[in-house]
Amino acid sequence: MDEKKPKKTLTDFIEQNQKLLSTVGIFTALSVFINQLPGELAKSDAGLHAILRALSCFLCALAICRNETLFKRSICLTAVQLVIWRRYANRRFFPSG
Numbered sequence: 001m002d003e004k005k006p007k008k009t010l011t012d013f014i015e016q017n018q019k020l021l022s023t024v025g026i027f028t029a030l031s032v033f034i035n036q037l038p039g040e041l042a043k044s045d046a047g048l049h050a051i052l053r054a055l056s057c058f059l060c061a062l063a064i065c066r067n068e069t070l071f072k073r074s075i076c077l078t079a080v081q082l083v084i085w086r087r088y089a090n091r092r093f094f095p096s097g
Contacts, residue, residue, distance in 0.1 A: 013074060020070055027063035031056045 014021065034056040 017070060017073060020066060020073075024063050024066045024070065027059045027066065031059040031063065034059070 034052050037052065
């Protein structure tokens with residue numbers, strides 16, 4: 001009666017969230033592309049420049065929202081795993097000595 005749940009792998013996570021991952025990539029790429037438009041094109045018209053900046057900001061915000069959704073879906077740690085992860089992160093990023 002004691003059935004163990006199969007462990008989720010990275011491949012399973014990617015397969016389950018493929019559309020969401022693609023959306024994040026598209027929003028991020030479009031935001032960067034808009035910011036990299038030639039200066040002469042964007043600066044020739046003040047209204048166009050403002051619209052492009054607003055569109056870039058909007059796409060960046062959408063990408064952040066989708067990233068948050070992905071992060072929430074990826075958190076499936078037990079309390080013990082979370083403590084181990086925090087200890088590792090503390091040692092890795094805040095070394096003593």
